[in-house]
Amino acid sequence: MAVKGSIPKTMKALVAYSKDDYRLELAYPTPECGPDDIIIKTEACGICAGDLKCKHGAAMFWGDDVQPSWVKPPFIPGHEFYGTIVQMGENVEGYELGEKITADQIVPCGKCKFCKDGHYWMCQPHDMYGFMSYTNGGMAEYVRYGKTSVISKVPENMPLEQAALIEPYGCSKHAVDRAEITNEDVVVISGAGTLGLGMITYARMKNPKKLIVLDMQENRLDMAKKFGADLVFNPGKCDIDKEIKAITDGYGCDIYIEATGNPASVVQGLTIIRKLGTFVEFSVFGKETTVDWSIIGDRKELDIRGAHxxxxxxxxVIENMMNGNLKTEGVITTILPIEEWEKGFDLASGREGDLKVVLTFD
Incomplete structure (x- = not known):
């Protein structure tokens, strides 16, 4: 087998052996390059809310009495990453050593009904970078992209502060697209974290009648204004239902996009959305959410749409980050070396006001 490029036999990597056992390994085996593979040297990897919830043992990852375990340890976390091509298999075409690339979080099988009809992100096996031992993620010096990886090239002059946001902003775009916003819609986005800010700056491009953002943190509401929100409210300081109804002649918002992962935000959304409105749910939840489902059907006949x-x-996303249409300034608040991963995970919780925390490699 002919392989272009060479890499060391071992690397630094954060490895999850169980929900209670995450270790920084200094000599973990580097991935082997098959004939259809690409190996990248990781430049940066963001810490996602999903990474935090996985580390904290959320049942949707590790299973419980109701659902089986989804993750397959030992695995290397991280799906918000990009890097430089350092090795390629003999069958790889269209790429060169030294190019920067990234890939969708999903690693589609290419064979199931969803892959075959173009809905590759809902691939039935649903292997994803950062959660399986055979699709290791970006919290390591090197990562292997397989034959079915959905790869995008990253411009050489794209700064880390943008490139490390490609994956979350891609998710933000999809969520907003699911809402099908028009210029007649009053849109409420609940949550102004990294994903919420990505939604705000993209939703602004849709030119809605009114773009309203909710968050419990004032610094995030300030960012929301800079990113295109017309109005911002802190649910902890005012009656959101009253405020939204006042703006909409008593009807409620046309579209509500939930981007917090907090059950209270779901209940809030069902309260302030108008009849025949569209509710988009994006978030990963750490626990179950209970709502009165009669609101969805009998009372309001809502369109409920997921976004994955x-x-x-x-x-x-790459094109519009580069041309300035999608705002990114200030979203990445902390950059740390992989050796400080524990501090990074702690800060990524937002307890000290951070938005996106990114890990880097020498």
């Missing part, structure tokens, strides 16, 4: 991952989004 970032299909077909990367090229648009």
């Amino acid at each position: 991952l970032s299909p077909y989004a990367y090229p648009f």
Whole structure:
């Protein structure tokens, strides 16, 4: 087998052996390059809310009495990453050593009904970078992209502060696209974290009648204004239902996009959305959410839409970050070396006001 490029036999990597056993390994085996594979040297990897919830043992990852375990340890976390090509298999075409690339979080099988009809992000096996031992993620010096990886090229002059946001902004784009916003819609986005800010700056491009953002943190509401929100409210300081109804002649918002992962935000959304409105749910939840489902059907006849991952989004996101249409300034608040991963995970919780925390490699 002919392989272009060479890499060391071992690398630094954060490895999850169980929900209670995450270790920084200094001599972990580097991935082997098969004939259809690409190996990248990781430049940066963001810490996602999903990474935090996985580390904290959320049942949707590790299973419980109701659902089986989904993750397959030992695995290397991280799905918000990009890097430089350092090795390629003999069958790889269209790429060169030294190019920067990234890939969708999903690693589609290419064979199931969803892959075959173009809905690759809902692939039935649903292997994803950062959660399986055979699809290790970006919290390591080197990562292997397989034959079915959905790869996008990253411009050489794209700064880390943008490139490390491609994956979350791709998810933001897909969520907003699911809402089908028009210029007659009053849109409420609940949550102004990294994903919420990505939604705000993209939703602004849709020119809605009114773009309203909710968050419990004032610094995030300030960012929301800079990113295009017309109005911002802190649910902890005012009656959101009263405020939204006042703006909409008593009807409620046309579209509500939930981006907090907090059960209270779901109940809030069902309260302030108008009859025949569209509710988009994106978040990963750490626990179950209970609502009165009669609101959805009998009372309001709502369209409830989920949003998962970032299909077909990367090229648009990359182009519009580079041309300035998608705002990114200030979203990445902390950059740390992989050796400080524990501090990074702690800060990524937002307890000290951070938005996106990114890990890097020498």
